[in-house]
Structures are given as structure tokens and as C-alpha cells.
Amino acid sequence: MHRPLLLGSFVFVLALLALFARAAVQAGTARKLDLTGLVDGSELVLEGRVLDAQPALDTRGRPATRYTLSVARTFRGAGAPVRDVVLPGGVLPDGRGLVLPGVPVLTQGEEALLFLSRESRAGVRLPVGLSQGHLRIVRAPNGARRLVREHGDLELVDGAGRALPPPPAQETFDYAAVVAQVEAACVARAAAERSSAPARGGRR
Numbered sequence: 001m002h003r004p005l006l007l008g009s010f011v012f013v014l015a016l017l018a019l020f021a022r023a024a025v026q027a028g029t030a031r032k033l034d035l036t037g038l039v040d041g042s043e044l045v046l047e048g049r050v051l052d053a054q055p056a057l058d059t060r061g062r063p064a065t066r067y068t069l070s071v072a073r074t075f076r077g078a079g080a081p082v083r084d085v086v087l088p089g090g091v092l093p094d095g096r097g098l099v100l101p102g103v104p105v106l107t108q109g110e111e112a113l114l115f116l117s118r119e120s121r122a123g124v125r126l127p128v129g130l131s132q133g134h135l136r137i138v139r140a141p142n143g144a145r146r147l148v149r150e151h152g153d154l155e156l157v158d159g160a161g162r163a164l165p166p167p168p169a170q171e172t173f174d175y176a177a178v179v180a181q182v183e184a185a186c187v188a189r190a191a192a193e194r195s196s197a198p199a200r201g202g203r204r
Contacts (some may be wrong), residue, residue, distance in 0.1 A: 027153040029100020032164055033129040039185035041128040044077035044085075047137070049111045051082075055090035055097075055163040058122040061102045062067065063098035065090035067106050076186045085116065101153035111137035113178070132203035137175065145175035152167055165195060
């Protein structure tokens with residue numbers, strides 16, 4: 001006589017498992033960007049080493065992580081030898097946390113090339129293109145450098161919003177070649193901004 005109740009409970013448990021499964025595989029979605037697109041979408045492009053990573057609440061009370069970076073080079077944006085960058089997500093000392101699919105987590109001591117958005121009103125930046133905007137610098141025993149991009153839970157779309165094949169879990173790039181392309185893209189972007197400034201002023 002308890003069979004309908006047991007069956008209903010079983011169905012409810014299956015529904016919960018399905019819900020958790022969907023949550024577990026949820027991925028961040030971003031438009032696929034090349035290096036020029038990453039530069040064009042960035043307010044700040046820099047190479048640096050993570051000195052410290054401290055979870056905290058942003059000004060709107062949401063979990064975030066404040067990274068202190070020793071800056072080796074600033075390709076775009078105001079230069080500074082040391083800079084604090086706040087990215088969304090992280091686990092607070094009291095156990096509260098926020099994990100955003102596709103948003104990279106920086107580790108203390110790592111070197112990285114970062115393409116970062118403008119600060120939000122909460123003082124938080126996002127890597128442009130989510131994990132596309134974070135390239136970790138790896139050094140070989142002889143000192144040679146290469147760049148590694150790890151996508152994690154990221155889904156890519158084209159300019160029309162159509163889904164693209166999933167990116168590889170990890171990509172490797174030649175450091176010198178990427179830096180040369182980033183420098184060229186930053187120069188082109190700065191020239192475009194200078195050329196558009198008189199046109200904006202002329203409309204006043």
C-alpha cells in the first residue's frame with residue numbers, strides 16, 4: 001500500500017539528481033576571440049606575477065578574489081609596478097563561495113598574460129572572453145617561455161551567437177609570437193582611438 005509513495009519519492013530523487021547533474025556541467029559562454037578581439041575588448045592588458053590572492057566581498061557583497069600582481073609589462077592601460085585586480089568568485093573564510101564557470105582562478109606565484117575588462121561599479125573586472133583572457137606563462141628549464149590557456153567549463157559561440165565546437169581543454173602558444181601580436185594590436189587600437197577623438201570633439 002506504500003508503493004505509490006515510494007515511487008513518488010524515487011521520482012523526486014531522480015529529479016533532484018538530474019538538477020544537480022545539470023548544475024555540475026553548467027558552462028560559461030563567451031564569443032570566440034582572436035588576439036585582436038581580446039585587445040579590443042580590454043581596458044587593461046598586462047603581464048605579471050601573482051603575489052597574493054585574498055578572497056573578499058566586493059562592494060555589492062558578492063564573493064570575489066583580490067589578486068595582487070607584480071607587473072612586468074603593461075601593454076594597454078595605465079602602467080603600475082604593482083596592481084590589485086579583483087575577479088569575481090572565490091571561497092571566503094566562513095565557507096561562503098561563488099564559482100563562475102569559465103572564469104579562471106589565478107594561483108599565487110603564477111605568471112600570466114591577462115586581458116581584463118573595465119572595472120564594474122563593484123570594483124570587479126572580468127577576463128575578456130572568460131578563460132580566453134588568461135594565458136599562463138610556463139618556463140622551460142632553459143628559461144624559454146610558452147603560454148598555456150586552460151578553458152575548463154567554457155562554451156564558445158560565433159558573432160551571431162551560434163554554438164561552436166568545444167575548445168580543447170588546453171592550448172599552448174609561442175610566447176614571443178603572441179607578445180608581438182598583442183603589441184601590434186595595442187598599437188593599432190591606440191591609433192584608432194586617437195583618430196576617432198577629433199571626430200567626437202567636432203560634434204560638440
